[in-house]
Amino acid sequence: MLLLSVRKTTGLATRLLLRPAVIHRTAALSTSCIRHNDSGKIEVLGSTYTTDKWTNATSAILSKTGRDLLHQPSHPLAILKEMIFAEFPTFAHYDSLSPVVNTYQNFDSLGFAKDHPGRAASDTYYINADTLLRTHTSAHQLELLAAGKQSNAEILAQAKNAQAAPANERFLVAADVYRRDEIDASHYPVFHQMEGVCTFSRAEIREHLRREAAASATAATTEALNLDLSAAQLLDTTQIGDTNPVQPEHTAEEVAFVAAHMKRTMNSMVVHILSKASAAAAAITDSTQVSSGAATQFPVRWIDAFFPFTSPSWEMEVLFRGDWLEICGCGVMKQAILDDAGMPDRIGWAFGFGLERLAMLLFGVPDIRLFWSTDPRFVGQFSPGQINAFRAFSRHPPCPKDVSFWLPADTEFHENDLMDLVRETAGDLVEGVKLIDLFTHPKTSKTSRCYRINYCSMDRNVKHEEINAIQDKVRDRIVSQLGVTLR
Numbered sequence: 267m268l269l270l271s272v273r274k275t276t277g278l279a280t281r282l283l284l285r286p287a288v289i290h291r292t293a294a295l296s297t298s299c300i301r302h303n304d305s306g307k308i309e310v311l312g313s314t315y316t317t318d319k320w321t322n323a324t325s326a327i328l329s330k331t332g333r334d335l336l337h338q339p340s341h342p343l344a345i346l347k348e349m350i351f352a353e354f355p356t357f358a359h360y361d362s363l364s365p366v367v368n369t370y371q372n373f374d375s376l377g378f379a380k381d382h383p384g385r386a387a388s389d390t391y392y393i394n395a396d397t398l399l400r401t402h403t404s405a406h407q408l409e410l411l412a413a414g415k416q417s418n419a420e421i422l423a424q425a426k427n428a429q430a431a432p433a434n435e436r437f438l439v440a441a442d443v444y445r446r447d448e449i450d451a452s453h454y455p456v457f458h459q460m461e462g463v464c465t466f467s468r469a470e471i472r473e474h475l476r477r478e479a480a481a482s483a484t485a486a487t488t489e490a491l492n493l494d495l496s497a498a499q500l501l502d503t504t505q506i507g508d509t510n511p512v513q514p515e516h517t518a519e520e521v522a523f524v525a526a527h528m529k530r531t532m533n534s535m536v537v538h539i540l541s542k543a544s545a546a547a548a549a550i551t552d553s554t555q556v557s558s559g560a561a562t563q564f565p566v567r568w569i570d571a572f573f574p575f576t577s578p579s580w581e582m583e584v585l586f587r588g589d590w591l592e593i594c595g596c597g598v599m600k601q602a603i604l605d606d607a608g609m610p611d612r613i614g615w616a617f618g619f620g621l622e623r624l625a626m627l628l629f630g631v632p633d634i635r636l637f638w639s640t641d642p643r644f645v646g647q648f649s650p651g652q653i654n655a656f657r658a659f660s661r662h663p664p665c666p667k668d669v670s671f672w673l674p675a676d677t678e679f680h681e682n683d684l685m686d687l688v689r690e691t692a693g694d695l696v697e698g699v700k701l702i703d704l705f706t707h708p709k710t711s712k713t714s715r716c717y718r719i720n721y722c723s724m725d726r727n728v729k730h731e732e733i734n735a736i737q738d739k740v741r742d743r744i745v746s747q748l749g750v751t752l753r
């Protein structure tokens with residue numbers, strides 16, 4: 267179940283990058299949604315915004331906007347970012363774009379339908395009706411493409427490797443992205459993505475096609491790059507066709523070239539990075555330390571997908587501990603985006619990678635909350651440019667607390683409102699929130715739900731009194747903010 271893609275997948279583990287399908291199809295805000303600021307103003311990263319009935323960004327979430335994990339050189343996410351940047355020396359690298367974007371950037375510029383479920387307030391953090399915390403790095407595609415055409419120096423100056431020219435034709439964007447979500451070990455309402463965009467002039471493509479058949483491009487380049495593909499088995503049986511079509515603006519040959527270029531670029535990047543992880547794991551095994559997260563073989567497969575802003579579209583998955591983990595969505599960019607950017611003579615591919623999922627795999631980090639830990643026992647384990655397996659420093663016993671309540675009769679109950687309320691109250695002490703019982707009274711038709719909140723610190727001993735006080739606060743807030751009745 268995905269936000270921006272509609273392919274159905276199974277299992278909770280597959281939802282880090284491309285989030286669950288949305289059950290609430292209306293864009294209207296539930297009356298129970300959390301309003302954290304009654305002053306009519308919100309401050310985010312030094313700018314002030316007027317709130318309105320769409321506002322649902324909690325202070326817990328807003329406090330994450332300044333953490334800047336991608337700029338802490340020893341942080342696993344920053345290490346991974348730099349590794350990916352290094353794989354693309356000819357691309358412009360952006361990693362300082364503000365997470366505050368408008369609905370045009372995040373949705374309209376990419377061709378999202380007005381009623382696309384991804385726009386719902388139950389799934390997106392709105393600052394107000396027009397302004398939100400970006401839900402994906404694709405939000406920057408159009409503005410960065412157009413920046414070159416418009417000579418927008420303010421944006422272009424943010425590109426890190428100035429030798430990559432022109433900065434608007436090939437670029438990477440690493441950034442924090444925000445989505446309202448459930449709470450468990452692999453979901454966090456803030457995570458990081460890497461967007462890649464690569465465009466070619468049609469003349470350039472014609473020239474390439476003349477020189478070599480697109481079909482042999484993969485083999486030829488793999489050889490030319492002298493890649494060691496042993497760290498990943500690559501499986502690709504996807505086909506471009508009716509269900510994953512070429513756009514009317516493109517020829518089959520152009521798309522075959524662009525898609526082959528994209529897949530080979532991404533395969534090569536993933537293989538390089540996974541090989542480093544394999545080498546690190548081997549080194550650790552040699553020195554008889556225990557590696558928790560690294561494996562030496564990472565089968566990679568391509569599957570068909572759907573996104574509003576690409577066609578054809580794919581997802582890349584990696585087999586890890588028996589599960590296919592979706593790590594990346596990609597495809598041939600919708601021509602309308604390039605047209606709108608003033609580049610109708612160019613064709614491009616784009617991808618979006620979820621960094622946490624890959625970093626958890628590479629560094630063996632078992633819980634996504636750890637990336638936000640400021641404990642020196644976490645942050646002190648990593649060094650720039652290196653992949654090493656995380657060693658758990660503490661495991662405190664979880665403390666489960668249940669809460670049961672009757673749903674309100676007159677307002678809709680959105681589970682993500684509960685998730686945000688718990689996060690807002692308990693911060694990172696909450697490890698998971700799970701629905702454990704659902705009951706509809708046969709006579710009154712009233713429905714009740716019971717959730718188990720698992721409290722567990724990543725890094726310190728927590729006293730029972732502290733948890734009890736938090737749980738009491740959660741119970742009070744559920745009643746006052748979500749309009750439910752405790753059982």
Ligand code: DAH
Pocket residue numbers: 269270271283284285401402403404461462573575576594595596597598615616617618619
């Ligand atoms: N933005 C998508 C998401 O977060 C991922 C993605 C898919 C990015 C396809 C792309 C792309 O650039 O071409 O779900």
